[in-house]
């Protein structure tokens with residue numbers, strides 16, 4: 570992020586975007602869309618975040634497109650954050666860890682998103698695998714969608730919200746790490762007020778900028794003193810400018826400029 574700027578761009582091949590780009594909503598369209606985004610952005614943005622669901626919908630052929638995109642983006646110097654939001658009992662988490670965090674896997678990525686709502690401890694195999702491979706994980710804390718509050722803001726007997734409990738676990742994982750630990754939190758940029766302590770000594774992925782209505786100007790108010798650790802993420806807000814590669818780059822650059830203007834040297 571120091572050398573490439575502050576932005577994460579999502580690769581979300583929505584059927585409607587494929588159509589808007591003049592592509593067919595099929596495997597050929599998916600392949601062309603993905604190749605265009607990777608070629609346009611992987612040599613300049615800090616992080617590319619493929620949304621696994623949009624590839625999985627095409628079965629094994631979609632997964633093959635995803636594998637190629639991950640390898641090409643990484644070899645062009647971008648960090649790849651696989652947005653798969655995996656979460657399951659510990660023994661199954663071991664298989665997810667092998668999928669995304671084992672360097673021998675075809676889907677090996679620099680980081681993966683995880684859901685802790687089967688209990689934070691169930692994520693242990695992925696936390697350990699990330700540490701071993703020198704990768705990261707981003708754990709859902711407060712998601713950008715309004716429905717998330719029903720679960721994440723629910724409070725336990727001690728009055729703490731579930732999100733606060735998860736953020737506490739994340740902070741414990743990162744204790745003592747310098748400059749930051751490898752366990753990040755997902756905190757939606759749309760939230761307005763987090764209402765919890767975001768000082769987890771790890772990166773804070775902030776999706777929701779662009780199509781979901783948040784802007785880079787929202788980041789300082791939401792993240793306060795932790796704003797310097799934020800990885801702002803935009804998908805459709807950039808992708809809707811395609812298929813022209815120059816227009817995609819221009820859109821990503823404008824968002825990056827807006828983030829710099831809002832966050833400054835924080």
Ligand SMILES: O=c1ccn([C@@H]2O[C@H](COP(=O)(O)O)[C@@H](O)[C@H]2O)c(=O)[nH]1
Pocket residue numbers: 579581620652711712713714755756757776777778779780781802803804805806
């Ligand atoms: O809280 C969350 C966690 C993940 N996402 C994902 O980010 C992108 C957002 O896409 P936009 O087009 O920029 O709205 C998408 O892949 C979501 O699954 C999120 O939005 N909120």
